[in-house]
Amino acid sequence: MNLANRSLITIDDLSNGEIETILFLADEMAALINDQCEVCRGKIMASLFFEPSTRTRLSFETAMLRLGGHVVSAVDIGATSLAKGESIADMARVVGSYADIVVIRHPWEGAAKVVADYAGIPVINAGDGSHEHPTQTLCDLYTLKKEKQTIKGLKVALWGDLKNGRTIHSLAYALARFGATILFRPSPGLEMPEYALRKLTTEYEGKLERDAETLKHAFQGRLFPVDAMYITPSHPHQLAMMPDISIQIELKTGVDALYVTRFQRERLTAPPEAQEIKKDYLVVDRKLFKEKEFKRALVMHPLPRVDELAYEMDADPRSMYFKQAARGVPVRMALIALLLGTLGTKEVTIPKENESFVARKDYPIYKRDSGVKCPNPICVSNQETEARYIKPEFTIVSFEPLILRCVYCEHELYPKYIASSDWHEGRLENKKYHSADSHLIRKIKPANLIIFAAENEAQARGFKPSKYVTGH
C-alpha cells in the first residue's frame, strides 16, 4: 500500500485497507497535535475554494499547519479566474507547478477529478457539487470506529436530505464496503438519487429492499418509517427469502448511529419548492432519542446544522457532531502526510488489511466522440470552459439494459440507440443502428460499440435504422 503521490477524489479511490491505515495514523496525529510536528516542513498546500466554506477549509489548513507545512489559499474564487473564462484544467496545471498538494472545493460535479488529471501533484476533493466529499466520510468512519470499535455489522440510519448531501453519498458507499447495514430515512422529496442506490447493489453486493409494503410490515411502526434499506451480505441474520423477518431481526437491537443532514436549500433552484420541503423537514430531538431503539445510537452530523438537529441534544453523551468536526484535523493530517509521502523513514504501522467484500468493478470504458453527453447539467464535462480539454467519458455499468455512468460525476445515462463500428467490414447496408434493448447488443463487441442518445444523431453520422429499431 502506497498512497504517496495519489489523489483522493471519491471514497472509492481508497481500498478498505488504505482507509484503515489513514484512521490508524489519525490516532497518532491526534497525539502529535500539541507537539511541534515537522512532518510536512517546507511543503505547500494550495487551498482552492470555488464555493464558500469556512469549516472544511480551516480544517484542512489547520491540518497542514499542524504538520509544519505552509498554506496558500484562494477563497470564493468563482469571481476570479472563471470570470476571465479560464478552464479549471489550466488553473490546475499552473497551481500544480507552484504547490505540493491541492485541496479543491468546486460547485461542478467532477471538477476535482479534472484538477487531479491536470495538476501533476496530489489533489484532495473537498466537495464537488452534490457528488462526493470523501474526507468528510473519513471523519465519519473515524468516529464510528472510535466509538463502536468496528463498522462491520453496524446499523446506520441516514436522515434528512439524502438527495443533495454529497457527504451522504460518499458515506453510504463506505458503509456498504465496510459491511454496515444502512437505513434510508429521507425527508419527503429528498430521496437518495437512483444512481447512488444502484451503485450500492451493483458494486457492494448487499441487498437493497425498497418495497414499501415489505418495509412497512417489517418495521411494524417501530423506529421510524424508512424509504429503503441496504442489508449488508456480511450479516449472519440475513434471510434473503424473508426480507420482512430479516429486517425485524436486524432492527431488534436498535440502530447504532443516526446520521443527520441539513437541508441543502442552496442547491435547489426553485424557492417555492424549498419552502414546501422545509416545512416537512424531519427534526431530531430529545423526544425521539428517548425511544429504546436509539439507546446506543450515536447522533452524527457533518455540520453546519440549522434546525434539523435540536440544540437540546448538544449535552447528550450520544451526540458526536462536535467530536466529528474536531477529529477532522488529525484525519486530514494523516491523509495529507500519506499523499505527500513525507512520513518517509518514519515507520507507518499498517493494520492488517480489512478485506473489501467486493473488488472494485472493472467496467468497460465508453469514450467515443458520438454525441452522448452526461445528463447532469452541473457535471464538469458539460461546462463550456472545460470542453476544450475533456470529452464525455463513461463506464458501461450494464449492457442489458444499457446503462452508462459518467466518469466525472457518476450520474447515469440510458441511451436508446446503438451501432457497431465494424459495419464497414461487411457491406454499406450494414451501416445501421439498432434499439439499445434489441438482442443485437450481445453481438457487438464492446470495443466496437457506438452509442447514440437519439436517432437523429445516428442518422447524422450516416447510419440507417435497422429492423431492430422500435417504430421502424
Add this chain to the structure above:
Amino acid sequence: MNLANRSLITIDDLSNGEIETILFLADEMAALINDQCEVCRGKIMASLFFEPSTRTRLSFETAMLRLGGHVVSAVDIGATSLAKGESIADMARVVGSYADIVVIRHPWEGAAKVVADYAGIPVINAGDGSHEHPTQTLCDLYTLKKEKQTIKGLKVALWGDLKNGRTIHSLAYALARFGATILFRPSPGLEMPEYALRKLTTEYEGKLERDAETLKHAFQGRLFPVDAMYITPSHPHQLAMMPDISIQIELKTGVDALYVTRFQRERLTAPPEAQEIKKDYLVVDRKLFKEKEFKRALVMHPLPRVDELAYEMDADPRSMYFKQAARGVPVRMALIALLLGTLGTKEVTIPKENESFVARKDYPIYKRDSGVKCPNPICVSNQETEARYIKPEFTIVSFEPLILRCVYCEHELYPKYIASSDWHEGRLENKKYHSADSHLIRKIKPANLIIFAAENEAQARGFKPSKYVTGH
C-alpha cells in the same frame, strides 16, 4: 495575575494591573520583532472577520507570525456559514476545536462574547458592531503611556463620531479607570450613547458634567465647546461644589491628547441623514493646532481617516496616528502570548499593580425567561440563529429607577413592570404585578424579581395588576 486561557471581550475584562503588564511586555516585543521569535511556535490563530477590515486583521496576523505562530483566516464570511443559517455559537465550537486562539470581528454587538462562551479557547474581540474594540484601546493606552509616561491626570478630548465609534467606548472606560479626565466633543448628532456615559459615572466614580450652561461658562470660549466632561476623582483640583471653576482650572494647561474619529457612515441606515451629518463634521487641522491649548496635545486617530483629520498634520511631531498603528503589532504580540500562556519559563516582569479607582461592580444578574429583550436590534441576543443557544441576560445596574444592562451588548433597558416569584407562598390573589417605580421593588428580594417589558406580558403569565400599577 494570570492571563493564560482567558478571553478579551471588553476592556473591563482586564484589571489595570493586567493592562500595565501587557503594555510593559509590548516594549519587549517591539525589541524582538526583528529577531526570529519563537514564543508561539506551533500555535494556530483563527482570524475570523465577519466584517471587512484590512488594517486590524493584518495587525493581528502579523503579530501572530512575528511570534512564530501560524494563522488560518476567514475573511468577509458573512456570506458563508451565515448564509447556511448556522449559529456563531456552533461555529465557535468547531473552530475552537481546530485552533489555539480566535480573533473575531462581527457586526453583531456581543457576538465576541458568544464566541468566547462556546469556543473553549481564548477569544479576542476585534470589534463587535459599535460595542467595543478593546485591543485598539490597548494600542491607544500604549501610545499615551509612551509619550506622556502616565495616563493618570491626563486630559483627553474625544472628537467626532462618539456614537458609533466602538474604539471610543472602550477607550473612555479605560481612561476613566486610569484616572484621566475626558472632554467629549461630538459632531452634532453623534453624541456618546447614554448607556456609555452612565457607565462612566456608575462604574468609575468620577463626576460627569453635562450642564450646557456650566460647561459654556467654564470654557469661556477657550478651546472648543464640549458636550460633556468626565472629571476624574484622582485629580487634586476637583472642586465638586464649583464645577465651572474646577473646569477652568483643569483646562488651564491645555489638553494632552485629541482623539479624532472618522464618521462611521456605514453604520447609519438613512443616507440623507448621513449627508447632513457629513456636512457638519468637525475637522482637525493645522489652524486648530496653532492654539496654545494644543501645544502639547497628541493627535490620535484609530484610522482609517477620511477628511476629519487634515493631511497637513502628518508631518507634525504631535501626530501619533501612524505610530499608534505601528505599535498595534507589539501590543497584540504581548496580548496573544499572554492569553496563550506560552511565555512559560520566560519570566514576565510584572510592574507594580496600578490600583483601579474602583473594583469592578458585582451587579445582580437577571436571567428569567420572561419576555424582557435587549432593545438593541443588532445585539447578538436578538438574532434568530443565536436564539437557540442564548437567552436574554442582564445585570441589574440599579433598582430605583430600575435599569437593566444587557450582558452581551451593554445597552440599557428600563422595564416598566415587576412582580415577585414568591406570590404562591401567599394566596392566589398575590399573583400581581406592579409598576417598576412603585416602592414595592424594595420589598422583593432580587432573587425573586420578575420583570416585564409590558403589561400584556405580565397578564399573559397570569399576573393581575396591583394597585401599584399606574392607571389601574
Add this chain to the structure above:
Amino acid sequence: MNLANRSLITIDDLSNGEIETILFLADEMAALINDQCEVCRGKIMASLFFEPSTRTRLSFETAMLRLGGHVVSAVDIGATSLAKGESIADMARVVGSYADIVVIRHPWEGAAKVVADYAGIPVINAGDGSHEHPTQTLCDLYTLKKEKQTIKGLKVALWGDLKNGRTIHSLAYALARFGATILFRPSPGLEMPEYALRKLTTEYEGKLERDAETLKHAFQGRLFPVDAMYITPSHPHQLAMMPDISIQIELKTGVDALYVTRFQRERLTAPPEAQEIKKDYLVVDRKLFKEKEFKRALVMHPLPRVDELAYEMDADPRSMYFKQAARGVPVRMALIALLLGTLGTKEVTIPKENESFVARKDYPIYKRDSGVKCPNPICVSNQETEARYIKPEFTIVSFEPLILRCVYCEHELYPKYIASSDWHEGRLENKKYHSADSHLIRKIKPANLIIFAAENEAQARGFKPSKYVTGH
C-alpha cells in the same frame, strides 16, 4: 549593484545588469525549492490585491513561503478600506509598519508607485491597471533566456491585445533594452498605445517602422501582417535607408517567439465594442505553427488564456506558457530575497553586467500646481482619495513639440499653452501666455516653465494672451 530596500514598480527600475542578476539567481532558487530554504526566515510579505487574481498572488505567496518567510494577505479589498474612503497612501504607511515587503495589485495606474512612495519598505508592483506588470516580464525574459540563451538579436512577435495588456508594455521595453527586434501584431482595435510606442523610440534608440506600405511590401505576404516593427540598433543587418529590405532580411530566419495575449475584455467599458473585437480576435493554433517561419518559435502567453491560443498547442514542445508560469516562483524568490537583502553573507555571484543600449533618460520634472492634469482617468493622480497626498507630476519628454509624461501612469499629455514664471522680472505686461508650439518655448528656462492645459486656466491665473497665441 544593490537591490536591497528598493522597490520594483516598472521594469525600468532595474538596469539590464540587475535583471540578469535576478535571472541568474532564479536558477539557484529553482534548485533550492525542494530544500527547506530559510533565506527569508522571520520576514513577512503583505500581499495586497485590489483586483482579483489567483495565479499571480499564489505565485508570489508560494515564492515567499519557499524562502521560509511568512505571508499576510488581503484579497479583493476594493470593498474594504476603499469603501471607508481611505487613501492608498495611508494604507501603505500602515501596512509598511507591519510587514517587511509589500506586493500590490491595483486597478489604478500608478497606484504601486504611490504605495512605494509611502510604505517605507520595498514594494513590488504586481500589476497596476493597464500600466505595468514587471515581474511577469522578468518571468518572460527568464524563459527566453533559458530557451534561447540570449535575448540580444531575437525577433519576438507580440500578438493579440497590445492595448490593455500591461504585461505587453513592460515586456516591449525590456526586449528593446536587451536588443531584441519586436513585431507588433495587434488584434484590430487593440493596437499598442501611442505613448508606449513613442517610449520605444525615444528611450531605446531603435527604429520604429510604422508605414503600412513599407511593412506590406517587406513582408510580401509571409508570416503575418504586422502593424509596426521595432528594429533594434544592435542588429548588424539593419539598413536604415532601406527599411523594407532590412525587414525582409530580418524575417528570413523566422521569429524566435510569439507572445500571445488574452483579450482583456474586463478593461473595456462598452460591451457591444467588446463583442465586435472578440469576433476578430486572432487565434494561434497548430495550423499557424506549421509555417516554416515558426519552426523555432516559442509560444508564450502570460495566462490565463481563453480562446486565443488553441488547446491543441499544449503538447507542442515549442509551447512555453506552463513553463513560464512555473518559472514565476523561482524568479519571484530571487527578486524578493534581493529586495529584502536577506542573502547577506551568502555570496550572490553577479554575471558580467550586460550593457544597456541607452542610459535611462534624465528628463526635467514638471510639478507646478497649475491645473495640468494627467489625461488618464484611471491614473492614481486623478483619484479623489489620493488627491490629498499626491499632486500631478510629469517628466518633460520633449519641448518641441511639448510632451509631458505622467510620472505615475506614463500616459502622455500635449499641453497647448505655456508661460514663464519670470514675467515679474520684467513689467506687468510681461505676464503673458503663449502657444506651446511657438518658438518662445526655447527662450524659457525649463525651471521657469509654466504649462496650461487650456486658455481659461492661464487667464484665471492672471496671464494675458501674447501674440504667440494662435487665434489672438
